[in-house]
Amino acid sequence: DSGVTQTPKHLITATGQRVTLRCSPRSGDLSVYWYQQSLDQGLQFLIQYYNGEERAKGNILERFSAQQFPDLHSELNLSSLELGDSALYFCASSSYSGGAPTQYFGPGTRLTVL
């Protein structure tokens, strides 16, 4: 158990819909990272937040957005969903502000878009 929690574990929705994925980092960690894992793209970095502020951006679509709240939990919002958005979404946390080496991953949310 990494100490990072994600909810829900599974999510099934239809095209065009909007969903919110939630992540709680390890106690004391200020940085939260979001990743997408699909069969054809592998693990892709989406976005990083540090203490409530966006810190780094990767291959995140404009239809996707994220935020980190004062209690440090983070949410990833996916809108206008397409079939190709079906993937595993992982959250990771670390205690440092940079691209810290020790990122601990949550169990993931499996999103299926029908």
Place this chain on the structure above:
Amino acid sequence: GESVGLHLPTLSVQEGDNSIINCAYSNSASDYFIWYKQESGKGPQFIIDIRSNMDKRQGQRVTVLLNKTVKHLSLQIAATQPGDSAVYFCAEILGYNQGGKLIFGQGTELSVKP
């Protein structure tokens, strides 16, 4: 461009043998490298990391070697056990001290035969 790739997509070894998983990276500006293990249905689990100013680092049964001259990273697992069966990812961090993003390779599936 920015990419991290693995030489072998699958690796099958006998229990008790040593395993070597290889990775090539393309960005000479990367200053931190990490190996993760991912078991089926779980999030990536941190194994070991290495800074770009090092060429070798050892952990428990694992050793990471970094050859910056040829941009090559390897993970050695000693006395491989069935529990080591998983997909292994190498990842590089650009700009460790500036909130750089994490770039993952495609992964190598390690299968340990009893």
